[in-house]
Amino acid sequence: MINDDRLKPLREQIDAIDAQILDLLSQRARVAQLVGHIKSETQAPVFRPEREAQVLRKVADHNRGPLAAHDIQTIFREIMSSCRALERRVVVSYLGPSGTFSEQAVYQQFGSAVEGLPCVSIDEVFRAAEAGTADFGVAPVENSSEGAVNRTLDLLLQTTLLISGEVSIPVRHSLMSKRGDMQGVKAICAHSQALAQCQAWLNLHYPDIERIAMASNGEAARRAGADDSLAAIASELAGQQYGLQVVNSSIQDDPHNRTRFAVLGNLQTLPSGRDQTSIVFAVPNKAGAVYNMLAPLATHGVSMTRFESRPARMGAWEYYFYVDMEGHAHDAHVARALAELKEQAAFFKMLGSYPLCVSAQDREALPLPQDDTN
Incomplete structure (x- = not known):
C-alpha cells in the first residue's frame, strides 16, 4: 500500500x-x-x-x-x-x-x-x-x-x-479458438473479406486447414465458441464475448488495414464546414463519355477523392460510377458542378452530403481508405 x-x-x-x-x-x-x-x-x-x-x-x-x-x-x-x-x-x-x-x-x-x-x-x-x-x-x-x-x-x-x-x-484480426491453440481445429471461419485480408498469413501458417466464409466475423466467433473443431478470425472483443482465446493476434496482411463505413438514414445533413458528397451516375454508351462527365468537377474546382465502377445489372448502361468529392452539395461550386454533371448523365443519383469527420487519431495514422463486412 x-x-x-x-x-x-x-x-x-x-x-x-x-x-x-x-x-x-x-x-x-x-x-x-x-x-x-x-x-x-x-x-x-x-x-x-x-x-x-x-x-x-x-x-x-x-x-x-x-x-x-x-x-x-x-x-x-x-x-x-x-x-x-x-x-x-x-x-x-x-x-x-x-x-x-x-x-x-x-x-x-x-x-x-x-x-x-x-x-x-x-x-x-x-x-x-x-x-x-x-x-x-x-x-x-x-x-x-x-x-x-x-x-x-x-x-x-x-x-x-x-x-x-x-x-x-x-481492422486488427486475431485467430482464436476455444482452447487457445489449433489442436483439433479442422476449419477456420470468418467473413470472406477477413479471409482475403489474412490470406498470405493463413497460406504461410495453416495452408492445409479448410476456410469457411461466414456472414460476419461476429458470427464466426459465435460458431467457434460453440464448436471445438472451429477457429475464428475476428476482433479480440468478439472473442471475449464468445469465450475464445487468442492463438495469434494481428494476422492481417496489411498492418495499416482499415475499413470505412457509411452511416445511413433519412436525414439530409447540413454543411459542417468540412464535408464530402457521394453520387452515383451512368453515362451514355459513347467514346469519351466518362471523361466528359467528370469535366464539370475540374471546371468548378471540385476535388474527387474516390472513383469506383460497378457493372450495371439492368437497364441500358454498362456501368454505374460511384464518386466521392470534397465539399457539400450546398456549396456553390459543388452545386454548379453537380448540376452540369446531372444534365449530361444517363442516370444520376445523389447518395448524400455529410461531414468528413476524420478523428484526430485517424489524421495521425497512415493511409485512410477504402470496409468490412467484418
Missing part, C-alpha cells in the same frame, strides 16, 4: 476538480434537455451529424494537452451521446452479431448511449433503417486492402436512404 503524504493534497485536488466536472456535466445535460424540448416541438431530428462533427473538431483544435486530441474527442463523443439519450436513444442497425467491427463503427460514430440492432446481413441493415425499425444503419463501404464491399454499393443504388456520415475503423 502506498503511503506518501505528497499524494493526499493531489488527490484532494483531483476530487475537487471532479466535483466541478460533475457540476458542469449536469449543467450541460440540463441545457441539452431544453434543446430536446425545442426539437420535439419542431419535430427536429435528435441526432445532427454536422453539429456533432463541429463539436469534435473544435475540441481537438482547442486541446492543449496533456491528453491526446483523440482521447478528448472520445470523452466528448460520450458526453454528447449521453445528453442525446436524454431526448431519446437512437436505434442503429449494423451487421451482427455483437462483436463485429460494424458494431465498433456504431459506437465510434454515436457513442455508447445508443441502442444497437444487430442484423444478419447488409441487406437487413438497410431494410431496418428503411422501415423505420432503426433510425440509422451502419454498413461497410470499402476496405483499404480488399477494396469495395460490392453488396453495399449495389444497395446504395436502390435505397431511399442517404449517407449522413462515415466512420473509418482500424
